[in-house]
Amino acid sequence: MENKTSYEKELKALGYNIRFFREQAGISQETLSFRAGLHRNYISSLELAQKNPTYTTLLKLSKALNVSLIELVTIRGE
Amino acid sequence: MENKTSYEKELKALGYNIRFFREQAGISQETLSFRAGLHRNYISSLELAQKNPTYTTLLKLSKALNVSLIELVTIRGE
DNA sequence: ATGTGACTTAGAGTCCGTT
DNA sequence: TAACGGACTCTAAGTCACA
Numbered sequence: 001m002e003n004k005t006s007y008e009k010e011l012k013a014l015g016y017n018i019r020f021f022r023e024q025a026g027i028s029q030e031t032l033s034f035r036a037g038l039h040r041n042y043i044s045s046l047e048l049a050q051k052n053p054t055y056t057t058l059l060k061l062s063k064a065l066n067v068s069l070i071e072l073v074t075i076r077g078e
Numbered sequence: 079m080e081n082k083t084s085y086e087k088e089l090k091a092l093g094y095n096i097r098f099f100r101e102q103a104g105i106s107q108e109t110l111s112f113r114a115g116l117h118r119n120y121i122s123s124l125e126l127a128q129k130n131p132t133y134t135t136l137l138k139l140s141k142a143l144n145v146s147l148i149e150l151v152t153i154r155g156e
Numbered sequence: 157a158t159g160t161g162a163c164t165t166a167g168a169g170t171c172c173g174t175t
Numbered sequence: 176t177a178a179c180g181g182a183c184t185c186t187a188a189g190t191c192a193c194a
Contacts, residue, residue, distance in 0.1 A: 007134045014133065028157060039189050044159060052132045054168075054187065055092065055151075056085045070148050073133075106176060117170050122178065129168065132187075 008049070013075040015049040021065040021072070022047075036064035086127070091153040093127040099143040099150070100125075114142035 022032050029047070033040040037060060045051040046061075053061070062069045100110050107125070111118040115138055123129040124139075131139070140147045 007137055010137060011133070030157075040157095041159080041190080042188060045188095048159080051187070052134050054130045054132050055089070055136060056130050057188085058133060059085050059088055069151060073147060108176080119171080119178090120169055123169090126178080132168070135168080 007052075010073065010075065011052060012049040014053075014073055015047045016076075017072050017074065018043070018061060018065070019047045021067050025065060032061075032064055036060040085130075088151065088153065089127040089130060092131075092151055093125045094154075095150050095152065096121070096139060096143070097125045099145050103143065110139075110142055114138040 022029070025032075027035075029043045030040045032038075033043045036043070038057065042051065046053060058069060058072060062072050065072070096110075100107070103110075105113075107121040108118045111121045114121070114135075116135065120129065124131060136147060136150060140150050143150070
């Protein structure tokens with residue numbers, strides 16, 4: 001992907017949150033990928049902020065992690 | 079697109095909200111498209127729930143409409 | 157168990173014209 | 176002004192191999 005200029009901060013926060021909630025749930029990327037119906041490598045890319053997910057993908061992730069969409073996209077620590 | 083089964087409801091709510099906040103702001107699809115840096119026809123498709131925007135596109139819309147992302151995706155009236 | 161690179165294909169997003 | 180159509184371009188998203 002590489003969208004270095006626009007919304008880099010938001011994508012990084014999203015990736016950080018996905019990893020945070022996933023580890024809090026004590027599950028691997030692979031397990032999350034099963035639950036969300038996404039590919040394991042794609043989960044990895046999202047956590048590393050290398051991809052820009054679609055709205056429905058955000059919904060899948062929020063459902064699989066059992067957190068609200070707002071929590072998923074919240075920018076923490078600033 | 080056509081994703082009739084999954085997240086149809088959420089996409090319709092999003093489209094409805096975009097239109098609602100746009101009309102509340104008293105601006106045309108074209109004006110909104112300028113502000114958001116998106117194409118006029120694409121705004122139309124989103125309002126009609128025919129497209130599934132990316133995360134950064136949601137952010138552009140929320141910024142252009144001057145509403146929070148949460149307000150944009152809230153499912154009302156049920 | 158996760159990251160990366162290369163590749164493929166479905167769909168996001170643009171642009172044209174017409175209703 | 177908005178909806179609709181088709182034809183595009185680019186990237187989201189899926190799959191595989193290997194580190």
